[in-house]
Amino acid sequence: MKIAVPLVFINGIKSFIERFFTRKSSALLIWLSVFIGLLAGGVSALFDHGIILVSEMRLELIHRYGEGDIPLWLIAIPISSIMAATAFYITHRFAPEAGGSGIPEIEGAMEGMRPVRWKRVIPVKFMGGLLALGSGMALGREGPSVQLGANVGRMISDIFKVGKVDAQALLAAGAAGGLAAAFNAPLAGIMFVIEEMRSQFNYSLTSTKSVFLSAVMATIVMRVFTDQDAVVTVTQYSHPDLHTLGFYLVLGFCFGVIGIYFNKMILATQDIYLSIHKGRRWYFVGIGAFLGAIFGALSIVAPDVAFSGIELIPHVEGGHFLAGGLLLLFLVRTFTTLLSFGSGAPGGVFAPTLALGTLFGMLFGVIAQALFPDLITEPGAFAIAGMGGLFAATVRAPITGILLVIEMTSNYEMILPLIVTCLGATMVAQTLGGRPIYTQLLERTLKLAMRAKRQETTDKAMDRISGKYTKHDKQEEKS
Template identity: 55%
Template structure:
């Protein structure tokens, strides 16, 4: 007969002791644990990089203007502003053209292409160029956002960590790339959930879903946001009043607003692509033309910053003023049209800067304009124009990026107005569905396709030039 000790596990059994549990844990496949630990590290690095990038952009813009006003005679301020802004903007264009052309523009299409194994990730070039080049172009006052660059830099940080730790697992490398992108957006907007949703929803054609990749993205986004809040504080990015829920009888107005943004979003995306094509024909890839045009734009916006600042910069700083009612109908219309033109001009030039923040500002101005008109037409409904401004932010994002859930969560996290979730849902879904019905394409998909076509054309041109040179050498009797 077996003894009791043979039938009942001993209390000293290795599997029941804490040390035994640890040993069993360590004997398991460590790949997933390694990815999660590295994703936390990626989130921290991306959080620091994105936060210091924001601080640097504000420092350059504020100190440049303050220095001019304090140290230049009144009649030379405009000239000095033009020269200094032109120089720092040209510096950003020069770095981009000569060192890392991949750093041009928003950078989000580059990350999407890399996640789909269609674009290389040259982090050793892109990270310094995007950071310092972005300081030049954004610091000059151009209408560009820092959020797209933060996403690209975050993704490059993920690739850098994978290379440094010699991670060979393709799925793990992909997870770190996606984690870095989410961390960059999380820190840029102080929106950890939106950072995660952006990768899962907007990058869904490229993102490889798995339990490990989802965990990695969440962890990186959380860590980046913790770093941001430890440096910048825990307040919402945009300081707005806390609005109550609108009356149910007024919800149809938010659907109308969303449909209007759906129509506008389709045309806006097409205008962005056309502006990029126009500049490409204008500078033809030549260094002097590219840098010269960039410097000229930077100088012009540097002067505009002194006399009409509402038409410069990313525009997020003007959102509270619009929702408070500081601008009348006519001024709102001027700012909207002016910022629309400025966004196309600056982003189309290929500067290292994003379109995220300018889109949010455009949505705010148009939403406030709609809210003021609705309030005048239906005074008995007790409408708050500021609620339409917040809904407009998410609606334009949803119509252009085609990621309604990300747009809703992003705006709610940025403004801390969770009472508006119902009108936000109605507005963003209305914008997305109508944009899709009209045949519109997501902006970053359009930009990625354009980048890939340009890459193919360049490769064919290089091959043709090499073949032509080889034929010429053969005719001249020289070895190829």
């Protein structure tokens, strides 16, 4: 009897190992997901440190040449202008799909509608993102990290020649790893793929495990390069009184309305930019140079309205602004976010959206405290809830928003008001007919691609008629 128990245990382990290794496809996918997580975390860490390094080099140049009577903001204009123009040029010239956050491109690739040219996108997104974000533009690094991670996933898929279904799983795993590393938030990275990419993600036990493993490994790598602290250092709030939950629901309703109009303004801004440059490279680069000049000056004169806004969140939540200042900053940062993200610069809108949510949430809390001083004692708690509220209304991924804020701020006791705020925001946005921003951006991208393809076909037909269609054109068409 004593011998039988160890034999059963040993046979069980042996059977597990045999099943694990005989299912070669599943086992390979699991190990590739671990590898992708390591690479995605490493790329995100390098991207993060690169942004800091580029920003410091820019400031060093500004202070070096601004030691005399020339104002620092005047020195910053040409430096930031050149940086942004370079970012716009390499994006338009080598990989136009690297513009913007890149998340719609990944969702399109998971549906088989968009190509993943990782050989071009990885270097262009990395360098373009460093220059655009380093110039002072109001962009986030999270979208680029997601696109970089997903392209790493496709790179590994191509190298190991995995099947179509497995390649999609590894693409999603890379995206999860990129977001998890960027925010130091593994749960949010996992949930973003499962919730936001639910219509594209091919659910199975193996693909889900791949996403989990990649997010965990990417976070570990990021923490090795940085630290294990939360991304944002804010006040740690205790459980709010239950009778204040109604205020959080009203805050969510407000974000539901704001989110709809914010998404509309993003699309309208992109259309305005497109009507200006019409796809012409040097017009596009000129816009980049102009924006670089503006944000170069703002980064010195008014840094609160430039950059991603992550550094602004603790100051807002800490009560450093009055109600008038919060409203003004919210409006100006909305404008600078639209100006930056709508241009097609290689940068994301995650962090700027979180900053805007914090600003409006704090404004709501300050006003609520003034009206109901006996009920509301900590207006900063509404700033934390606001981070998730605007994200839920615009991206339409409430669970991701809740987890993201909790992991970013380590405010685990704020989970109930976050749920109420994000639920209210999502309900109102859905009732009023709002649609997720990344879905709308993907549809716009596909529409523009179809229009460009039709125009190219028309141009070739006209060249054939006029006799300008050469042998070289025929060879290009076949390739």
